[in-house]
Amino acid sequence: MDNSLLSIRGLQSGYGDVQVLWGLDMEIKEGEITAVIGSNGAGKSTLMRTISGLVKTQKGEIIFSGKSMTGASPRSVLDAGIAHVPEGRRLFKGLSVRDNLLLGAYMRKASSADLQNDLEEIYSVFPRLKERQSQDATTLSGGEQQMCAIGRGLMSKPRLLIIDELSLGLAPKATEQLVGALIQFNSKGLTILLVEQDVFTALEMSKLAYVVENGRVSLSGKSSELHDNPMIRQAYLGM
DSSP: OOOEEEEEEEEEEEETTEEEEEEEEEEEETTOEEEEEOOTTSSHHHHHHHHTTSSOEEEEEEEETTEEOTTOOHHHHHHHTEEEEOTTOOOOTTSBHHHHHHHTTTTSOOOHHHHHHHHHHHHHHOHHHHHTTTSBGGGSOHHHHHHHHHHHHHTTOOSEEEEEOTTTTOOHHHHHHHHHHHHHHHHTTOEEEEEOSOHHHHHHHOSEEEEEETTEEEEEEEHHHHHTOHHHHHHHSOO
């Protein structure tokens, strides 16, 4: 039985005349954590932005839950059930933690009671956010800002959560807390697509992984097998 939630076929995209992705193929299985690893400039963030509709597809297909999302607007992508936590968090300065979280539910038709229940679910996993819910979100620590960015994405009730550079600029302890939280959300059925500079962390928490080099998938397979692959260990783990 095919349990693919997101299928990417022959994807080409880039910025203006600069092509970044060259015929990229990928399958994201429903209910799993999938990692995308690779060096800086390999095209990982461009891939995430293309899936989200922020970068125009030049060629190829993006199929989500059996429906074409090729060329869809960011609004349509979000409505379909894909939420994107971008690199750098992108929280809104001057807005509280609570208001930043609620912005994630802006497109939903939900009652105040439902929204409060959703907030409490986020707070139960990230209690620091509840403690600081009235604080300007941009004044939080890096780890707390990432919690808020992830929580904002979750407030849209996505089927697929895309996270671009989970641990960038964070202390190991903060990364560990975030990994634990994502595994907890995944255990409830959330599908996660993760770009992560810490290859060890990415392979440890995911089931499948793709290696992207020069805008193409150079290697893919079970994360445990890639972790033990001599080429991967030498190139990305320094072992």
